[in-house]
Amino acid sequence: MTLGRVAGTVVATQKDPGLTGFKLQIVQNVDIETIEPSSGFVVAVDAVGAGEGELVMCCSGSSARMTDSTENSPVDAVIVAIVDSTELGGTLVYEKSKD
Amino acid sequence: MTLGRVAGTVVATQKDPGLTGFKLQIVQNVDIETIEPSSGFVVAVDAVGAGEGELVMCCSGSSARMTDSTENSPVDAVIVAIVDSTELGGTLVYEKSKD
Amino acid sequence: MTLGRVAGTVVATQKDPGLTGFKLQIVQNVDIETIEPSSGFVVAVDAVGAGEGELVMCCSGSSARMTDSTENSPVDAVIVAIVDSTELGGTLVYEKSKD
Amino acid sequence: MTLGRVAGTVVATQKDPGLTGFKLQIVQNVDIETIEPSSGFVVAVDAVGAGEGELVMCCSGSSARMTDSTENSPVDAVIVAIVDSTELGGTLVYEKSKD
Amino acid sequence: MTLGRVAGTVVATQKDPGLTGFKLQIVQNVDIETIEPSSGFVVAVDAVGAGEGELVMCCSGSSARMTDSTENSPVDAVIVAIVDSTELGGTLVYEKSKD
Numbered sequence: 462m463t464l465g466r467v468a469g470t471v472v473a474t475q476k477d478p479g480l481t482g483f484k485l486q487i488v489q490n491v492d493i494e495t496i497e498p499s500s501g502f503v504v505a506v507d508a509v510g511a512g513e514g515e516l517v518m519c520c521s522g523s524s525a526r527m528t529d530s531t532e533n534s535p536v537d538a539v540i541v542a543i544v545d546s547t548e549l550g551g552t553l554v555y556e557k558s559k560d
Numbered sequence: 561m562t563l564g565r566v567a568g569t570v571v572a573t574q575k576d577p578g579l580t581g582f583k584l585q586i587v588q589n590v591d592i593e594t595i596e597p598s599s600g601f602v603v604a605v606d607a608v609g610a611g612e613g614e615l616v617m618c619c620s621g622s623s624a625r626m627t628d629s630t631e632n633s634p635v636d637a638v639i640v641a642i643v644d645s646t647e648l649g650g651t652l653v654y655e656k657s658k659d
Numbered sequence: 660m661t662l663g664r665v666a667g668t669v670v671a672t673q674k675d676p677g678l679t680g681f682k683l684q685i686v687q688n689v690d691i692e693t694i695e696p697s698s699g700f701v702v703a704v705d706a707v708g709a710g711e712g713e714l715v716m717c718c719s720g721s722s723a724r725m726t727d728s729t730e731n732s733p734v735d736a737v738i739v740a741i742v743d744s745t746e747l748g749g750t751l752v753y754e755k756s757k758d
Numbered sequence: 759m760t761l762g763r764v765a766g767t768v769v770a771t772q773k774d775p776g777l778t779g780f781k782l783q784i785v786q787n788v789d790i791e792t793i794e795p796s797s798g799f800v801v802a803v804d805a806v807g808a809g810e811g812e813l814v815m816c817c818s819g820s821s822a823r824m825t826d827s828t829e830n831s832p833v834d835a836v837i838v839a840i841v842d843s844t845e846l847g848g849t850l851v852y853e854k855s856k857d
Numbered sequence: 858m859t860l861g862r863v864a865g866t867v868v869a870t871q872k873d874p875g876l877t878g879f880k881l882q883i884v885q886n887v888d889i890e891t892i893e894p895s896s897g898f899v900v901a902v903d904a905v906g907a908g909e910g911e912l913v914m915c916c917s918g919s920s921a922r923m924t925d926s927t928e929n930s931p932v933d934a935v936i937v938a939i940v941d942s943t944e945l946g947g948t949l950v951y952e953k954s955k956d
Contacts, residue, residue, distance in 0.1 A: 462782075462801040462834060464768070469648035471563070473617060476641035477607050477627045485561075485617075487592060487648060493784060493799040502592040504561040504617060508774050508832075513650070518770060518782075518801060520832045523622040523721070523820040523919070527832035528774045535607075535619045535626035535640045537561055541832045542773035549766035549784060551810070568747035570662070572716060575740035576706050576726045584660075584716075586691060586747060601691040603660040603716060612749070622721040622820070622919070634706075634718045634725035634739045636660060667945035669860070671914060674938035675904050675924045683858075683914075685889060685945060700889040702858040702914060711947070721820070721919040733904075733916045733923035733937045735858060759881075759900040759933060761867070790883060790898040805873050805931075815869060815881075815900060817931045820919040824931035825873045838931045839872035846865035846883060848909070 462518045464544060465490045467511050471504050479534040486511065486540060488519055496547065496555045505538035506531055516555060518542040561617045563643065564589045566610050570603050578633045585610065585639060587618055595646065595654045604637035605630055615654060617641040660716045662742065663688045665709050669702050677732040684709065684738060686717055694745065694753045703736035704729055714753060716740040759815045761841060762787045764808050768801050776831040783808065783837060785816055793844065793852045802835035803828055813852060815839040858914045860940060861886045863907050867900050875930040882907065882936060884915055892943065892951045901934035902927055912951060914938040 465488035490501040564587035589600040624638040663686035688699040762785035787798040822836040861884035886897040921935040
């Protein structure tokens with residue numbers, strides 16, 4: 462999985478019926494060592510109610526269809542978690558409560 | 561999923577039977593921050609009737625087979641939506657009506 | 660899907676039984692704007708009887724198993740079409756009859 | 759599969775139910791010729807009880823759902839082994855007991 | 858599929874039960890035009906009994922589970938063939954008997 466920040470949204474009314482009811486979030490990748498924005502974005506279905514700016518974990522590929530809401534849907538990326546904290550080498554790198 | 565502009569088409573008569581009836585669109589990636597063309601193209605089946613120049617959302621991999629028309633077909637990319645608008649950091653980046 | 664030219668072949672007699680009878684083609688990627696060779700090759704099973712030099716469309720990943728011949732086989736790339744023509748921005752870029 | 763070192767952890771309480779009970783490890787890629795850290799990280803579910811600093815093997819994509827614990831879960835990367843040793847060209851490159 | 862040389866091995870005793878009995882080979886990518894080593898390695902399960910130094914063909918992703926031995930296993934890369942010869946543009950590039 463990858464970590465990123467919810468950076469925006471995509472709105473589309475003319476779409477495959479399998480996408481009905483999904484919130485489409487634009488997620489910007491972050492550097493996992495600093496949690497600063499890095500290059501690269503993905504449009505992901507939000508399965509956890511993430512808000513703009515929140516640090517989230519995304520799952521890609523066929524596994525993106527393994528949440529209750531995305532089963533059998535034409536989606537290749539889904540937000541599966543809102544991150545509370547990350548730690549690298551015993552040091553706290555990110556803490557949601559201080560974000 | 562990724563965003564791109566429909567840039568052209570591919571025509572092929574000698575093909576796997578599983579591709580019969582599909583419109584094959586060439587989609588050029590766009591920079592999600594500016595909606596300007598970026599490097600990279602993909603040939604995708606059109607599941608939503610997109611026209612040349614339109615901003616679309618593509619789904620890749622096995623999930624490209626999750627639309628009604630592409631089920632069990634040998635396709636790894638499909639256009640699943642025509643984008644109405646995108647927003648980043650609270651600012652409208654793209655609006656179809658002004659495109 | 661991606662476009663490429665059939666550039667050569669791979670022969671292998673000691674192989675998984677699931678590959679028996681397949682023609683293994685080396686396909687060189689092309690720049691979709693010029694149809695000139697670009698970097699990158701893939702070895703793909705030929706599902707359409709493509710000849711060396713022909714411009715073809717390849718399908719990758721699990722969808723490569725969605726042709727009649729490749730079902731349940733250990734293949735991750737397959738040639739699914741021989742390209743007749745491509746068009747970009749209303750301009751004909753490639754035409755097989757003039758190739 | 760790829761080799762990497764367990765470098766840290768991700769904690770998330772607000773998540774898809776399919777992730778319940780999983781330990782989320784941050785794995786840093788290593789250069790397979792030297793076993794030194796290289797660029798790139800992945801967040802992977804730990805299926806083998808790996809500890810921080812250990813050299814592990816990760817499996818990605820749909821195959822990440824093929825362990826007993828990750829079946830049908832929205833995960834695209836899993837730690838499937840703790841590496842004892844690696845050898846390249848007849849020379850021992852890494853030995854866990856000397857790590 | 859991709860071509861590479863068997864360059865070494867990975868040994869792991871603490872692993873997911875689904876990996877039991879597999880030989881884990883380190884495969885180094887080769888430049889398909891010269892069959893010289895290029896950057897990039899993958900750890901692949903050996904389904905064909907390849908020996909160190911041999912030129913092999915690897916299959917990745919979910920299709921890596923389509924050999925008899927790797928069915929339902931947490932593996933994302935498998936050696937599916939030992940290459941006898943390759944040809945590009947009508948010229949023999951590699952011949953196993955002269956390797």
